[in-house]
Amino acid sequence: MKVKETLNVNLGNRSYPIYIGSGLLKDYTLIEKHLISQQVLIVSNDTVAPIYLDALITQLSASIKVDSVVLPDGEAFKTLAQLNKIFDSLLSNKHNRQTTLIALGGGVIGDMTGFAAASYQRGVNFIQVPTTLLSQVDSSVGGKTGVNHPLGKNMIGAFYQPKCVIADTSVLSTLPDKELSAGLAEIIKYGAICDHSFFEWLEKNMHLLLAKDPKALIYAIKISCERKAEIVAKDELETGIRATLNFGHTFGHAIETHMGYGEWLHGEAVAVGMCLAAKISKELGWLSDRECDRLSSLCAKAGLPVHKPKKMQPHDFIKHMKLDKKNVTGSIRLVLLKSIGEAVLFECKDNALISKIIDANMSD
Amino acid sequence: MKVKETLNVNLGNRSYPIYIGSGLLKDYTLIEKHLISQQVLIVSNDTVAPIYLDALITQLSASIKVDSVVLPDGEAFKTLAQLNKIFDSLLSNKHNRQTTLIALGGGVIGDMTGFAAASYQRGVNFIQVPTTLLSQVDSSVGGKTGVNHPLGKNMIGAFYQPKCVIADTSVLSTLPDKELSAGLAEIIKYGAICDHSFFEWLEKNMHLLLAKDPKALIYAIKISCERKAEIVAKDELETGIRATLNFGHTFGHAIETHMGYGEWLHGEAVAVGMCLAAKISKELGWLSDRECDRLSSLCAKAGLPVHKPKKMQPHDFIKHMKLDKKNVTGSIRLVLLKSIGEAVLFECKDNALISKIIDANMSD
Numbered sequence: 001m002k003v004k005e006t007l008n009v010n011l012g013n014r015s016y017p018i019y020i021g022s023g024l025l026k027d028y029t030l031i032e033k034h035l036i037s038q039q040v041l042i043v044s045n046d047t048v049a050p051i052y053l054d055a056l057i058t059q060l061s062a063s064i065k066v067d068s069v070v071l072p073d074g075e076a077f078k079t080l081a082q083l084n085k086i087f088d089s090l091l092s093n094k095h096n097r098q099t100t101l102i103a104l105g106g107g108v109i110g111d112m113t114g115f116a117a118a119s120y121q122r123g124v125n126f127i128q129v130p131t132t133l134l135s136q137v138d139s140s141v142g143g144k145t146g147v148n149h150p151l152g153k154n155m156i157g158a159f160y161q162p163k164c165v166i167a168d169t170s171v172l173s174t175l176p177d178k179e180l181s182a183g184l185a186e187i188i189k190y191g192a193i194c195d196h197s198f199f200e201w202l203e204k205n206m207h208l209l210l211a212k213d214p215k216a217l218i219y220a221i222k223i224s225c226e227r228k229a230e231i232v233a234k235d236e237l238e239t240g241i242r243a244t245l246n247f248g249h250t251f252g253h254a255i256e257t258h259m260g261y262g263e264w265l266h267g268e269a270v271a272v273g274m275c276l277a278a279k280i281s282k283e284l285g286w287l288s289d290r291e292c293d294r295l296s297s298l299c300a301k302a303g304l305p306v307h308k309p310k311k312m313q314p315h316d317f318i319k320h321m322k323l324d325k326k327n328v329t330g331s332i333r334l335v336l337l338k339s340i341g342e343a344v345l346f347e348c349k350d351n352a353l354i355s356k357i358i359d360a361n362m363s364d
Numbered sequence: 365m366k367v368k369e370t371l372n373v374n375l376g377n378r379s380y381p382i383y384i385g386s387g388l389l390k391d392y393t394l395i396e397k398h399l400i401s402q403q404v405l406i407v408s409n410d411t412v413a414p415i416y417l418d419a420l421i422t423q424l425s426a427s428i429k430v431d432s433v434v435l436p437d438g439e440a441f442k443t444l445a446q447l448n449k450i451f452d453s454l455l456s457n458k459h460n461r462q463t464t465l466i467a468l469g470g471g472v473i474g475d476m477t478g479f480a481a482a483s484y485q486r487g488v489n490f491i492q493v494p495t496t497l498l499s500q501v502d503s504s505v506g507g508k509t510g511v512n513h514p515l516g517k518n519m520i521g522a523f524y525q526p527k528c529v530i531a532d533t534s535v536l537s538t539l540p541d542k543e544l545s546a547g548l549a550e551i552i553k554y555g556a557i558c559d560h561s562f563f564e565w566l567e568k569n570m571h572l573l574l575a576k577d578p579k580a581l582i583y584a585i586k587i588s589c590e591r592k593a594e595i596v597a598k599d600e601l602e603t604g605i606r607a608t609l610n611f612g613h614t615f616g617h618a619i620e621t622h623m624g625y626g627e628w629l630h631g632e633a634v635a636v637g638m639c640l641a642a643k644i645s646k647e648l649g650w651l652s653d654r655e656c657d658r659l660s661s662l663c664a665k666a667g668l669p670v671h672k673p674k675k676m677q678p679h680d681f682i683k684h685m686k687l688d689k690k691n692v693t694g695s696i697r698l699v700l701l702k703s704i705g706e707a708v709l710f711e712c713k714d715n716a717l718i719s720k721i722i723d724a725n726m727s728d
Contacts, residue, residue, distance in 0.1 A: 151455035
């Protein structure tokens with residue numbers, strides 16, 4: 001039996017549906033009904049394109065003009081220079097304001113295609129077809145688009161919403177285990193910051209997700225997107241509560257930036273970041289030993305690292321974290337846990353506390 | 365007596381004031397009251413910076429941290445690569461989301477700084493200090509920001525509003541005559557498309573504007589910004605009436621693109637474009653001979669060209685005009701005049717008509 005769920009992200013006149021299910025990519029009417037002209041540009045990367053691009057082009061080409069651009073795969077290529085290749089293709093193929101960009105790939109392709117759509121002729125339509133678990137649960141919701149700068153991640157971008165998201169769990173069959181785990185990190189995050197019962201479900205069903213059981217995946221993706229959509233609907237431009245979605249990310253970005261994009265997967269860095277944030281929460285007397293252990297155990301069960309990279313020292317973290325764009329004042333803004341299922345923002349003025357926890361994270 | 369006018373651009377929660385007057389740049393409280401932190405980055409070019417940058421930095425530095433970046437002057441440098449220099453400066457100087465970008469220069473600096481502000485950390489504040497007549501009457505209102513691509517003008521950008529605009533007529537004292545005339549082209553445009561009595565005022569007072577009479581300049585800038593603001597308020601995202609602001613621009617962009625950015629000033633190309641559009645309007649039986657002549661006479665009086673570049677043939681225009689981003693269907697969208705003071709959009713399917721008028725424009 002084919003399972004298909006539709007989740008609506010409610011953002012006024014920028015609302016859109018997320019279709020979640022198995023085999024959705026073969027149902028091209030899902031895409032077709034969101035087009036406003038006969039022009040489409042598919043943006044993909046050189047890992048995903050050989051597997052899925054031709055079939056998608058063939059399906060869509062029956063009725064419309066389809067162009068495509070294939071970028072090199074990886075966070076290291078999330079740059080202005082690569083972004084410009086999308087503009088080159090749009091212009092040389094004479095795409096007008098009624099064109100639609102389709103992102104076929106993971107988070108990097110989604111972020112770059114979204115920013116290209118936001119900026120091309122000051123805004124055209126786009127559709128997300130996330131092909132990794134991470135991008136299905138993370139970039140599907142929230143409208144964050146952009147590219148990296150050598151001095152910081154996602155420093156150049158826009159808030160821009162897609163017309164629809166198609167999260168097809170069958171494409172996860174070709175996803176490497178390491179990347180599946182990276183996606184599970186974000187899924188664990190939703191449980192940790194706002195849904196204790198989902199966290200418990202994950203503790204019981206992690207083996208099904210690791211085995212890529214379609215029903216379990218669809219459920220986990222749906223709950224994750226729902227939780228994120230609820231938070232984003234309350235705070236689209238990230239002036240308050242939305243920042244709790246960055247649980248684990250301040251540390252995580254420091255790891256990614258310091259180690260060089262691509263060395264550590266985003267989800268892996270976030271997993272370590274969540275464990276560090278939990279330990280600080282424990283140090284502040286909010287989280288119990290038991291809760292702190294539950295989080296790191298669940299991460300480990302999902303195949304994720306829970307210890308910082310050996311070669312990173314506390315001052316390496318502090319240096320990068322001070323530059324994080326979520327910082328409002330001179331202090332470092334952290335997302336911590338009051339309990340499993342309840343996150344809070346915390347302006348940390350005590351760098352020594354952060355250093356102490358990071359230092360201890362190596363050997364425990 | 366110091367004259368200062370304040371015009372409010374009404375765009376809901378994105379509304380902002382335009383201050384128009386003589387000597388305003390010396391009144392740094394105008395800037396200061398729109399800042400939300402102690403960080404400022406001034407973006408300027410190597411023509412304007414030597415004259416005005418140091419004084420502005422000195423005034424602002426009394427209370428805040430001021431950084432600056434100076435880009436090469438000219439439309440040829442309105443590129444993604446130059447834009448990146450603004451991001452380099454923001455990041456290396458650790459600017460956060462509360463920073464304010466100040467554009468000190470003409471339209472190119474305004475457009476690039478605005479797009480940098482729209483994109484840096486997905487959006488920070490910016491203030492426009494336009495230093496050319498063209499940018500005071502054009503980019504002050506409308507929120508269009510962006511950069512060029514080798515295959516088309518303003519193809520990459522965003523709609524993004526400033527916190528305020530400071531149009532100081534005293535900075536026009538150092539503006540070359542050729543650039544003053546280019547600004548007058550846009551001023552004439554407002555009369556032509558929506559204000560017959562302003563057009564008459566211009567016919568009578570053009571000599572005062574050419575002599576840089578402060579009162580006449582302030583009046584002309586204010587009326588121009590008011591007319592544009594009225595149109596933009598009705599149609600912020602350019603889905604309808606706002607397109608009439610492109611009167612003369614479809615032809616003008618073709619001239620700029622074909623001749624290479626910087627060869628023809630934007631206003632000069634627009635002047636020729638307005639004359640061509642008027643002649644097509646006459647050919648369609650809308651404009652009288654007399655009205656058509658009034659427009660070209662006023663352009664000539666303002667020191668503007670009224671004939672196309674000799675080396676451009678009709679097919680050169682057609683080729684570029686077909687790529688214009690205002691085209692919705694395959695036909696070329698033109699802004700024409702029903703009378704002086706009343707513009708209409710016209711989907712022109714008859715390329716031969718356009719060619720005929722362009723061809724005749726060389727020798728008449």
